[in-house]
Amino acid sequence: MFALLIFYLTALVTTVNAFGNLRTRQFEAPGPNDFLDWNQPSNLTEWDPERWVLSTSVFTPNAYQVQPYVANGYHGSRLTAEGAGYWRIRNETGDTWPINGWPLDNPRQTVATISGFWDVQKNTTRTNFPELLENGWESVISGIPTWTSFVIATPDGQHAYTPGVDPKTVEQYRQYLSIRNGIVTTDVVWRPVCDGPAYNIRLEALAHRKRVNLGMMRITVSASDDTEVILTDLLDGEGAQRTSFNNKEFVATDTAIWSAVNPQGIEDVTAVEYSVLDFQVRDKADLKALKETRKNAEDRPWVSTNSSTISQEFTAQIKKGDAITVLKYVGIASTDAFPDPAKTAFDEAHKARKAGWNKLVKEHQAAWDSFWEDADVEIHGGDEVLEMQIAMRASLFHLLSNIRSEKEGPTNLSNSVSVGGLSSDSYAGLVFWDADLWMLPGLLVLHPEHAEAINNYRFKMFPQAQENARQYGLDGVLYPWTSARYGNCTATGPCVDYQYHLNTDIALVHWHQFLTTGDTKWLKEKGWPIIEAVAQMWTTKVKASNTSGADGLEVGMYTVQNMTDPDEYANHIDNGAFTNAGVKVIMGIAKKAAEVLGIQAPAKWTDIENKMFIPYNSEAGIIPEYATMNGSVTIKQADVILINYPLEFRLNESQALNDLDFYARAQSADGPAMTWAMFAIDALELSPHGCASWTYTLYASQPYLREPYYQFSEQIIDDIYVNGNTNPAFTFLTGHGGFLQIPIHGYTGYRPRLDAFYLDPSLPPQISAVSVKGMKHQDAEFNVHVGQENTTITRRPDQHRGHRSPVKVMLGARNPLAGEHTLLPGDSLVVPTRRPDRNGTDIPGNIAECQPVFSPQRYVPGQFPVGGVDGSNHTNWRPVSPDPSDLIVDLGESKTFSKLALNWAQWPPLRFEVAASDEGVDGPWKKVWEQDEVAISEPWDEDTALEVRMKKGNQTNVDLGEQGQGRWMKLTIEGDREAKGRGGTVAQFAVL
Numbered sequence: 001m002f003a004l005l006i007f008y009l010t011a012l013v014t015t016v017n018a019f020g021n022l023r024t025r026q027f028e029a030p031g032p033n034d035f036l037d038w039n040q041p042s043n044l045t046e047w048d049p050e051r052w053v054l055s056t057s058v059f060t061p062n063a064y065q066v067q068p069y070v071a072n073g074y075h076g077s078r079l080t081a082e083g084a085g086y087w088r089i090r091n092e093t094g095d096t097w098p099i100n101g102w103p104l105d106n107p108r109q110t111v112a113t114i115s116g117f118w119d120v121q122k123n124t125t126r127t128n129f130p131e132l133l134e135n136g137w138e139s140v141i142s143g144i145p146t147w148t149s150f151v152i153a154t155p156d157g158q159h160a161y162t163p164g165v166d167p168k169t170v171e172q173y174r175q176y177l178s179i180r181n182g183i184v185t186t187d188v189v190w191r192p193v194c195d196g197p198a199y200n201i202r203l204e205a206l207a208h209r210k211r212v213n214l215g216m217m218r219i220t221v222s223a224s225d226d227t228e229v230i231l232t233d234l235l236d237g238e239g240a241q242r243t244s245f246n247n248k249e250f251v252a253t254d255t256a257i258w259s260a261v262n263p264q265g266i267e268d269v270t271a272v273e274y275s276v277l278d279f280q281v282r283d284k285a286d287l288k289a290l291k292e293t294r295k296n297a298e299d300r301p302w303v304s305t306n307s308s309t310i311s312q313e314f315t316a317q318i319k320k321g322d323a324i325t326v327l328k329y330v331g332i333a334s335t336d337a338f339p340d341p342a343k344t345a346f347d348e349a350h351k352a353r354k355a356g357w358n359k360l361v362k363e364h365q366a367a368w369d370s371f372w373e374d375a376d377v378e379i380h381g382g383d384e385v386l387e388m389q390i391a392m393r394a395s396l397f398h399l400l401s402n403i404r405s406e407k408e409g410p411t412n413l414s415n416s417v418s419v420g421g422l423s424s425d426s427y428a429g430l431v432f433w434d435a436d437l438w439m440l441p442g443l444l445v446l447h448p449e450h451a452e453a454i455n456n457y458r459f460k461m462f463p464q465a466q467e468n469a470r471q472y473g474l475d476g477v478l479y480p481w482t483s484a485r486y487g488n489c490t491a492t493g494p495c496v497d498y499q500y501h502l503n504t505d506i507a508l509v510h511w512h513q514f515l516t517t518g519d520t521k522w523l524k525e526k527g528w529p530i531i532e533a534v535a536q537m538w539t540t541k542v543k544a545s546n547t548s549g550a551d552g553l554e555v556g557m558y559t560v561q562n563m564t565d566p567d568e569y570a571n572h573i574d575n576g577a578f579t580n581a582g583v584k585v586i587m588g589i590a591k592k593a594a595e596v597l598g599i600q601a602p603a604k605w606t607d608i609e610n611k612m613f614i615p616y617n618s619e620a621g622i623i624p625e626y627a628t629m630n631g632s633v634t635i636k637q638a639d640v641i642l643i644n645y646p647l648e649f650r651l652n653e654s655q656a657l658n659d660l661d662f663y664a665r666a667q668s669a670d671g672p673a674m675t676w677a678m679f680a681i682d683a684l685e686l687s688p689h690g691c692a693s694w695t696y697t698l699y700a701s702q703p704y705l706r707e708p709y710y711q712f713s714e715q716i717i718d719d720i721y722v723n724g725n726t727n728p729a730f731t732f733l734t735g736h737g738g739f740l741q742i743p744i745h746g747y748t749g750y751r752p753r754l755d756a757f758y759l760d761p762s763l764p765p766q767i768s769a770v771s772v773k774g775m776k777h778q779d780a781e782f783n784v785h786v787g788q789e790n791t792t793i794t795r796r797p798d799q800h801r802g803h804r805s806p807v808k809v810m811l812g813a814r815n816p817l818a819g820e821h822t823l824l825p826g827d828s829l830v831v832p833t834r835r836p837d838r839n840g841t842d843i844p845g846n847i848a849e850c851q852p853v854f855s856p857q858r859y860v861p862g863q864f865p866v867g868g869v870d871g872s873n874h875t876n877w878r879p880v881s882p883d884p885s886d887l888i889v890d891l892g893e894s895k896t897f898s899k900l901a902l903n904w905a906q907w908p909p910l911r912f913e914v915a916a917s918d919e920g921v922d923g924p925w926k927k928v929w930e931q932d933e934v935a936i937s938e939p940w941d942e943d944t945a946l947e948v949r950m951k952k953g954n955q956t957n958v959d960l961g962e963q964g965q966g967r968w969m970k971l972t973i974e975g976d977r978e979a980k981g982r983g984g985t986v987a988q989f990a991v992l
Contacts, residue, residue, distance in 0.1 A: 154192055500560065507590075893967055
C-alpha cells in the first residue's frame, strides 16, 4: 500500500506540462503574493487531459493563490495547500497581516460559508459613503466552522500534520483538483522525525453536488513502520468569522460532533454542521479498539479554543503495509433555506454514512457529468491553445461550483453569486453588478436555470428596491450598489449619486432571460415588474436640459447628473456615457416587453428614448465617457466599451470601432480582470482586419490566471505595493464570467433575440476552431462549431425540452449567407466563418500581420508578442527589460520584402535592428537594417495633451533600397525611453 501510493505521487499518468506563459507571468514577473517570500520552482502545474485534473507537486503553504476549494452552489470551503484545516495567511517577511481588502480589510483566510449566510453589523472597516451609516446597518457574509478540518498526529502528540506544518517534513507532495467534478485530493509523504516512520496521507474532499447539504472527506493513512497515529476530526470555529456561538455537542453515543452558529446580529438564523465518522480497518476487532479510544480533543494544541470549535479524537494502531481510512460526512444547513437546520444536518450526515463513500461519489460525479453533457466549450488548436482550453473549462467550472438552480434545489435558494463565491469573503461576500452583467450572460446561454438564480435574487429584493426609491422620492426601484441579506441602501451600497447603471444592468439581463427562454409567464410575473420599475425610475430621475453644451448636448435632451459610470476612477460626474446609453436602451426594451404582454407603454418612455443625451465627440469620432473627459484619461475598467456589447447600441459603426481603439489605450494596467474580455468580443464584431481579438483574449485571461488551479485574481499583479494598493479579490468569479463570454458572444457572435437564434461567427487565425456545445434558445439547443473556413450550426436532437418545430437561425449581415434559416432537431447548417485577418492588412502589403510570433525574452504582463503583429495600433508587445529583446515572426515561407514600417505606440526604443533568416529561429541571421537613434514622430505636446483624439503612435518607415528575403524576421529593440526599467513598445512590426 505504502509503495503504491508513493508511486502515485511521483508518476501521474497521461499528464501534460505546457504552461510556459502562465508560469512566466506567475514566477518571473512580480511575485503573486503580497507578503510571501516566494521562491519556488516553475513546474507548478500538470494537466491530465483525460480526467480534467489540474495538479501540482510543489508544496506552497501560506499562499492564497494556490489554494483549491470545494463548493456545490449552496456551501463551500477553501482548502489549504496541506489539504485540510483552517488557515489565516501570515506575513513571512514582516509584521503586517495580509488583508483581503475593501470593505472589511480582514486577514486572508480559508473561508467556509453557506449561500446567503449574511450578518447585520453597524459598519464595516471602510465604506464609500460613511454618512449613510445613519440610514441602516451593513450586511456582510459570515463564515461557518471549517468542516474540512482533520489532523493526523504522532503518538506522542508532539508533531501534527495540519496547516502550518514544517515544509521540511513533507518529503513528497501532490495536490489535485478535478475541474470536471470538483473533487480535491492531496497526497503527502510526511516524516515528522528524521529517524521515525514516514506517514503516507491522502486527503480527499468534496461538496456533494446532488445532496445539497453534504460535505465529505476521506482520509487514508499508512506508515513505513508499525506505529500509532492520533486522528482528530474537528469543526473549527476559527472559520466562523462574524458569527455568535449558538451550541455544540460531543455526541456520546456516536462518532459524531456538531456545532451551530448565528450570523452576527441575527438571532433567528442558525447554521448547523453535523460531522459523523465511519472507518475502514482490517477487522471488527480493530474497529472496536479504535472506537474505544475516542475522546474530546479540546486540550490538543492543534484544536482552536474558539467557542464554536468541537472535536473528537481517536488513536489508531497501524501495521506496516496496512492503512486506515476515515470517512467524514458533514451535514450542513442554515435556517435561510431549511426551517430546521439541526434536523437537516443530522439527517444528511447519517444518510450519507449509510449510503457509503463509493455510492455518494458516483452520485456526485453523475451530477457534474450531466452539466458537461448539457453544455461545454472546446478550444481547438493543440498545445498552442491548451492554456486557453483549460482556462475556459475552469471558468465554467468555477461559476457552476458557486451557484445552484431551483431545479437542483433547494427551491428557495435565491442569493445570486458574490464576487469571490462560497469560499471567499473578498468584497465581504456582497452581490454587485458582477453577478448580473458578468457572470450571468455566459451561464444564461449554456445553463439558463443557473443564470435564473441570479435574477431570482433581484426579484426577491424587489420590494426593498421599491422602498429604496420611495425614500429618495423616485418612482420604480433603486437597487443598492452592494447588496446582501436586505437589499437596503447602505454606506457600502449607496442607491443614489453613484452607479445608477446597476438598475439598467438588472433590467437588461431580465430581458435577456426572456429572450433566451421565451417564457412569457416568467416575463409577466418576474421580468416585467423589474423592467417596468427601472424604466419608471428613470422617468423620474432624468432631467431635460435647459441649455446646450459640449459633445452634442441640445436643449430638451435628457441628462443624468451626479453619478458614476462603471469607471470608478471618475466619481460623481455628469452624463456618464454607459449610464445614459443604458437609459435609452432600457426604454426601448421596456416598450418591447410591454408589447409582448399587451400592455400600453407610457408615452414618456418613447420621449426619453428619442431624446436621451449620448455624448459624442465628432472630431475624434468617439463617445466620451463623461461630460468633462479629456485626452489624458485613465480608466479603471470596461465602461464605454460596454455600449456596443452588451447594450448593443451604437451611433454608427465607425464610432464603435473608434471607441474600441481609443479606450484600449486608456485602460489602466491596474484594472480588474473582466475588462479585456469585452475588448475581445467587440474586436471580433468590429475589427475590419487583423487579429487583435486574439491579443485581447490572451489579455483577458493569462495575466490574471493563477496556477495551479486556474483561478482568476482580480489584478494582474497581486502585490499591493505595485498594483495601486488593491488587495485583489480571489477567486475572482467576475473575471471567469467575462472570459466565458468570449467564445459564446465573441467567436459565435451570439446575441439574444426573441424571434431567432442569432449568430455572427468570427475567428482569429491562432485558433483552429471553437465549439460551443449546448447553446440554448427557448426550447431548442444547438452545438456551434466555428472553424477556420466554415461554421457548422447543429440543432441537437430533441431530448428533454420537448420542441420539434422548426427554429429560425439568423445570421449577421456580414455573413455571405446572412438572413433567416430554419433548423429541425438533428439538422445542421454550414455557413462561412468571418476571418478579419483575410480582409487585407492595416498597413497595405504587410506580410507579417497575424503571422506566428514569439519572443524569447520576458514581456510585460498583457503586452504579448502578438500585440506587435496583430494589425492594431492599440495593442503592443513590450519586453520587461530595456536590454536587447527580440520579436521573431514566422512568415510561413521564404518571402521577399523591401520596406519596413514600425509603429512604436507611446514609448519607442532607443535603437532597433531587423534581421532575416531562411534557416530557422536559431539563425544564422542576416541583418537588413539597424538604427541607433529612433526619432519621435508624435511628441508630447502640452497644448494638445488634453485633446480627445485618436492617437497614431510614433512611427518609423524604412525603405531598404534593395530586396531582402527570409522566412523568419527578427526585430530587436533596446533602450528605456520611459526611464522605468522596461523596454520600448511595439504596436506594429510591418514587413512590406
